[in-house]
Amino acid sequence: MIESPHGIYLDVSALCRPFDDQTQLRIRLETDAVLLILSQVQAKTRTLIVSPTHNVEIAAIEDRTEREHLQSLLETNGTRFKFDLPAARKTAEALIKQGIGVADAAHLALAEQAQCDFITCDDRLIRQCQRVVPDLWCGTPTAYCEKEKLK
Helix, strand or coil: CCCCCCEEEEEEHHHHHHCCCCCCCCHEEEHHHHHHHHHHHCCCCCEEECCCHHHHHCCCCCCHHHHHHHHHHHHHHHHEECCCHHHHHHHHHHHEEEEEEHHHHHHHHHHHHHEEEECCCHHHHHHHHHHHHHCCCCCCHHHHHHHHCCC
16 A cells, blocks of 8 residues: 555556647646646655556557657656555456456556556546446546645
8 A cells, every 4th residue: 555645546548648639628638637747746745656557558659759758757757566466467357357448457456456546538447447446536637636636
């Protein structure tokens, strides 16, 4: 369990938000929220949890600049949590049986194990998370900033 500072788990959709087309208002707001959250990580008021699933997904990003930036970001600012991987796998398999995709199930299982808030830009995943993992706070970057009153 993460005691202090508060643990957060940003999935790859949230981490990649600054690289998305910024002409859409929602994307721009979520980008600003992600950058605000990351500034809290850099200020050491939040702990960014990094999992093996992050490494796999980020390694698959085709854009070299984006991939290298995210790898550096996680290496510099992330915290490697000591996960119980067999337990996380069991949880992820149960989530997959409930209709959640493999990578999303792995992210959720690991975030739940670390007992931290789960931040994503995927609306469908948020709805699924609220349905199948009710003890885990799950929301968008903007919803997280509102919940935590970050400015």
